[in-house]
Every structure is written in C-alpha cells, then in structure tokens.
Amino acid sequence: MEKLAINGGNPVISDREFQRYNSIGPEEVEAATSVLRSGVLSKFIGAWHEDFYGGPMVKEFESAWADYFGVEHAISVNSWTSGIIAGLGAIDLQPGDEVILPAWTMSACAAAILHWNCIPVFADIDPETFCINPDSVEANLSVRTRAVIAVDLFGQSADIYRLNSLAQKNGFAILSDAAQAPGALVQGRYAGTVAKVGGFSLNYHKHIHTGEGGVVVTDDPLIAERAQLLRNHAESVVSGKGITNISNMIGFNFRMGEIEAAIGIQQLHKLKEKVISRQEAAERLRVGLGGLPGLLMPSVSPGNTHVYYVFGMTLEPEFIDLSRAEIVAALRAEGVPALVDRYPTLHLLPAFQKKIAFGNQGFPWVSEFASRDVDYAKGICPVAERLNDEMFLGLLLCEYEFSSTDLDDIVTAFHKVWHSNGNNC
Numbered sequence: 001m002e003k004l005a006i007n008g009g010n011p012v013i014s015d016r017e018f019q020r021y022n023s024i025g026p027e028e029v030e031a032a033t034s035v036l037r038s039g040v041l042s043k044f045i046g047a048w049h050e051d052f053y054g055g056p057m058v059k060e061f062e063s064a065w066a067d068y069f070g071v072e073h074a075i076s077v078n079s080w081t082s083g084i085i086a087g088l089g090a091i092d093l094q095p096g097d098e099v100i101l102p103a104w105t106m107s108a109c110a111a112a113i114l115h116w117n118c119i120p121v122f123a124d125i126d127p128e129t130f131c132i133n134p135d136s137v138e139a140n141l142s143v144r145t146r147a148v149i150a151v152d153l154f155g156q157s158a159d160i161y162r163l164n165s166l167a168q169k170n171g172f173a174i175l176s177d178a179a180q181a182p183g184a185l186v187q188g189r190y191a192g193t194v195a196k197v198g199g200f201s202l203n204y205h206k207h208i209h210t211g212e213g214g215v216v217v218t219d220d221p222l223i224a225e226r227a228q229l230l231r232n233h234a235e236s237v238v239s240g241k242g243i244t245n246i247s248n249m250i251g252f253n254f255r256m257g258e259i260e261a262a263i264g265i266q267q268l269h270k271l272k273e274k275v276i277s278r279q280e281a282a283e284r285l286r287v288g289l290g291g292l293p294g295l296l297m298p299s300v301s302p303g304n305t306h307v308y309y310v311f312g313m314t315l316e317p318e319f320i321d322l323s324r325a326e327i328v329a330a331l332r333a334e335g336v337p338a339l340v341d342r343y344p345t346l347h348l349l350p351a352f353q354k355k356i357a358f359g360n361q362g363f364p365w366v367s368e369f370a371s372r373d374v375d376y377a378k379g380i381c382p383v384a385e386r387l388n389d390e391m392f393l394g395l396l397l398c399e400y401e402f403s404s405t406d407l408d409d410i411v412t413a414f415h416k417v418w419h420s421n422g423n424n425c
C-alpha cells in the first residue's frame with residue numbers, strides 16, 4: 001500500500017500548475033477593440049427614446065441570445081443578480097409576498113427576494129440532483145406564495161416541468177435560474193427557457209462570460225417590457241412609454257455596456273464547445289471514480305443533459321471509514337485541485353438567522369404586509385444541511401482546463417486515498 005502524501009509519502013500530483021479556465025481569445029479581443037475604436041461604449045438613455053433599448057452591440061447580442069436559446073425576448077443586464085431582481089420585479093410581487101427558493105443556491109437569489117420586500121422561504125433540495133425538491137416546494141406553499149426560484153444547480157435543470165405544473169395549479173410564477181447551466185437541455189429545450197421568466201449569468205466564473213453580465217429570457221411580452229423598464233430607470237420612462245401599471249416601476253441601472261455585449265456575441269459562439277469539454281471531463285471522472293465504494297457520482301435526471309459547472313458527488317459515510325474532512329485533506333495533499341466540500345446553505349446565513357436585512361428592526365419580516373413568522377431554524381432543510389455538513393464533495397470543473405492526464409491523475413489520487421488508511425474498501 002502506497003504511503004499517503006498527508007503521511008509523508010509522495011503526492012500523486014506535484015509536477016504542474018493546473019491551467020485555469022480562460023474562454024477569452026483573439027475573437028473577444030478584436031470585438032472589444034472595435035467597440036473601443038468606435039467610441040460608443042454605451043448608448044442607453046434612461047427615458048422613453050429610441051435609445052431606451054441600448055446600443056448596436058447590446059441589440060445584436062440580445063437578438064443572437066434569443067435565437068440561440070429559442071426565446072422571444074433576451075434582455076441583457078450587468079449581472080444575473082440584477083437579472084433576478086428585474087425578473088422578480090417583472091412578475092409584480094407585493095411586499096410581504098413569499099418566494100420559495102432552494103436552500104442551496106447563490107445568495108443573490110435570496111437577496112433579490114428581499115430587495116422587493118418579499119419573504120424568502122427555503123425549500124429543501126433533492127439528494128441526488130442537489131436541485132430544489134418539488135415536494136418541499138409543495139410543503140412550503142402558503143396563501144402568500146407568489147413565486148418560486150428554480151435553480152439549475154451545478155449544471156442541470158431542476159424538475160422544471162413538475163414545478164411549472166405546481167405553479168399553474170397554485171397560481172404562482174417560476175423564475176428559472178440557469179446561471180450554472182447554460183446550454184443544458186431539459187426534454188430537448190434549453191434550461192432557463194422553460195418558465196415564465198429565466199436567465200443566465202455572464203460572470204467570469206461561468207461557462208461563458210463577459211467579466212460581469214447576465215441575460216433575462218422570457219416569451220412573455222409583458223414580462224420582457226417590465227424587465228426592460230426595471231433595467232433602465234423605469235420611473236422616468238413610464239409616462240413617456242404610456243405605461244399605466246406603475247407597480248414596482250422604481251427602476252435601476254442594470255444596463256450592459258457595448259464592450260461586454262460585443263464580447264458576449266463571441267462567447268455565445270463558443271458555448272457549445274465549452275459545454276462539450278466539461279461533459280467529456282465529467283465522463284472521464286465518472287468512469288474513473290464510479291466504482292469507488294461510498295462515493296456516488298453526479299446523477300443526471302432522465303430527459304436532462306448536464307453541463308458540469310460543478311461535478312457534484314456524494315459520500316456515503318456508512319461505507320467509508322474516513323470522514324469527509326480527512327478525505328479532503330488527503331486528496332489535497334495528493335495534489336488534487338478544485339475540491340469543494342460544502343455549499344452555502346442559505347437559511348443558515350446570519351441575515352436569516354437574525355432576520356436582519358433593511359435596517360436592524362427585522363424588516364421586512366416584521367412588516368404588517370408579511371402574514372406569518374417564517375422559520376429559518378437549522379433542521380428545516382435536512383437534506384441540504386446533511387450534504388453540507390458531511391456528505392457533499394464536488395470538483396469545480398468549470399474553473400480549470402483539465403487535460404486527460406490531469407483528470408487521470410485526479411482519479412489515481414482518489415483511488416490511492418480510498419485504498420489506504422485502513423479504509424474498508
């Protein structure tokens with residue numbers, strides 16, 4: 001039995017710097033440079049005017065995005081955090097309305113709900129896909145539920161068809177967050193596009209990016225119009241544009257610049273290739289690691305494709321003698337990069353534990369518009385909590401450009417750790 005690096009043995013991987021993922025090439029340099037040469041870095045005007053919808057690159061990017069994803073409307077924004085805020089505002093929530101979201105997602109989802117003075121309600125996740133569990137959504141419905149944020153966590157769609165039918169039956173809207181799943185398919189349609197409103201992040205951590213940026217997508221013209229208004233100073237546009245429903249029409253500046261849009265057009269051309277490279281890396285890991293006892297490979301739901309923003313695995317403690325912390329320390333010592341052994345379990349953040357958001361008096365939870373005392377105690381999302389505490393183990397596949405040799409060496413390191421230290425396998 002080979003001595004583990006953590007016990008003084010030779011690490012499996014010691015001879016290289018792993019290559020960081022970089023999707024930017026000469027095409028983006030050329031696109032950005034030509035915008036700079038034009039002198040037009042933005043063309044938005046925050047009033048009802050022909051430039052209300054932005055400049056030529058923004059328009060071209062949006063039209064390319066809508067064509068690619070097969071949606072009626074694509075609305076570029078300066079981040080997907082902004083996009084979630086605009087998308088929820090477009091749905092026309094009232095203060096105190098409840099919006100259900102998964103315990104596992106980026107904090108921006110919960111913050112966006114609070115920004116409309118609405119109440120986040122956390123649903124548990126599915127233990128196999130890590131996405132929001134529709135049963136838990138159903139269990140958390142109340143008379144005040146107006147929306148659900150369905151997050152396509154780690155790169156595959158949530159159970160969007162079932163969520164849509166719950167939405168139809170119970171009269172709420174779905175916002176589909178496909179930030180981590182651009183190009184993933186659900187029953188032949190693109191993740192993010194199978195809901196009232198959805199969208200994508202173009203932040204530099206994601207498969208394709210513009211540094212910062214995002215896109216809201218919808219087939220609903222009213223949602224599109226309201227999102228465009230929220231993006232661009234709605235309050236000063238409504239009268240010129242003849243908008244009569246001015247509810248939630250206090251706008252923001254969420255506008256994307258021309259340089260980012262020009263880069264986005266080029267990035268979109270590369271999406272397919274970037275997705276395939278992650279899928280190939282994931283398959284290599286799956287073949288190499290799939291047989292290790294007590295280590296479950298990412299599960300892909302029937303009808304879904306997965307784009308592996310994260311290669312999310314699960315440890316089964318009953319089959320392994322080592323704790324997760326010991327496994328992770330041993331793998332890191334062997335030179336394995338990109339390991340992640342927990343995920344933000346949002347209801348446990350101080351903002352929710354203390355119910356402090358706007359000011360320090362408990363607003364919006366204590367507001368007269370809220371109808372009940374929502375529970376954020378540890379224990380409300382047992383699956384997410386247990387995965388976070390002891391069972392989840394992921395590889396950040398999107399952050400690196402792993403070669404086949406890199407992947408094979410990562411597999412070797414896992415096998416070495418698994419077969420050592422009195423592990424019963």
Ligand SMILES: *Cc1c(COP(=O)(O)O)cnc(C)c1O
Nearest residue numbers: 079080081106108179201202203
């Ligand atoms: C990245 C991400 C966001 C936020 O996107 P930004 O463009 O960084 O604001 C929201 N939701 C999920 C699931 C994400 O992964």
